Amino acid sequence: MYPRNFTLFTVLLLAITSSSFQAQAANGSHDQGFEFSSPFETALETLQKQMGYNFTRIALLRRAMTHASFSEENNKALSILGESVIGTAVAFSCLRKDIEISPKDLNRRLSDISRVDSSCAVDGKRLGLQKVIRVSSKTDATAPVVVCGAFRAIFGAIAIDTGKPDNAGRFFLSVHGDDVGKALPL
Numbered sequence: 104m105y106p107r108n109f110t111l112f113t114v115l116l117l118a119i120t121s122s123s124f125q126a127q128a129a130n131g132s133h134d135q136g137f138e139f140s141s142p143f144e145t146a147l148e149t150l151q152k153q154m155g156y157n158f159t160r161i162a163l164l165r166r167a168m169t170h171a172s173f174s175e176e177n178n179k180a181l182s183i184l185g186e187s188v189i190g191t192a193v194a195f196s197c198l199r200k201d202i203e204i205s206p207k208d209l210n211r212r213l214s215d216i217s218r219v220d221s222s223c224a225v226d227g228k229r230l231g232l233q234k235v236i237r238v239s240s241k242t243d244a245t246a247p248v249v250v251c252g253a254f255r256a257i258f259g260a261i262a263i264d265t266g267k268p269d270n271a272g273r274f275f276l277s278v279h280g281d282d283v284g285k286a287l288p289l
């Protein structure tokens with residue numbers, strides 16, 4: 104009797120110990136994952152707070168904040184989508200405010216907003232993107248073209264994340280301010 108019970112007890116004890124060990128191991132690897140604690144990840148958290156938008160897929164924001172000089176996985180294509188989203192939002196906002204706006208004025212607003220050395224670099228720097236974006240050691244993260252690319256890529260990333268380019272356009276208007284039109288509620 105005794106040895107048999109003892110064996111059963113040992114087996115049970117082993118089972119409990121090993122399952123709790125596994126749980127601890129799983130928690131431990133989660134805690135140690137550098138993705139959760141690096142300065143870059145912390146900066147992404149802060150950026151989301153500043154924008155008032157939490158990504159469902161944080162990998163999209165990570166990519167948006169990665170310059171082509173840093174890795175193959177970078178923000179170039181998201182930036183193209185972002186520029187398009189911004190252009191649509193600006194044209195929409197201008198026409199909504201003044202349906203009589205001249206094509207010349209509308210084009211001027213659009214070119215103002217897309218000039219790399221003006222508004223998008225200013226907007227991007229206000230968000231502090233030059234301190235977040237990952238670049239190679241030879242690249243100047245404060246260069247307007249770099250900041251602009253990252254700024255635009257954020258809206259490309261939001262469009263993909265929400266599945267709706269419209270939402271990204273509204274976020275642009277709220278981040279940029281209302282000199283192109285009032286920010287619209289989501």
Ligand SMILES: *[C@@H]1O[C@H](CO)[C@@H](O)[C@H](O)[C@H]1NC(C)=O
Pocket residue numbers: 123126127130
């Ligand atoms: C692992 O983490 C989860 C969630 O934080 C917690 O509920 C659980 O008790 C933890 N397990 C161990 C073994 O620490």
Ligand SMILES: *[C@@H]1O[C@H](CO)[C@@H](O)[C@H](O)[C@H]1NC(C)=O
Pocket residue numbers: 155156157
């Ligand atoms: C984003 O997430 C944080 C932390 O979970 C939360 O406090 C905040 O309200 C969220 N923001 C939005 C806009 O959902």
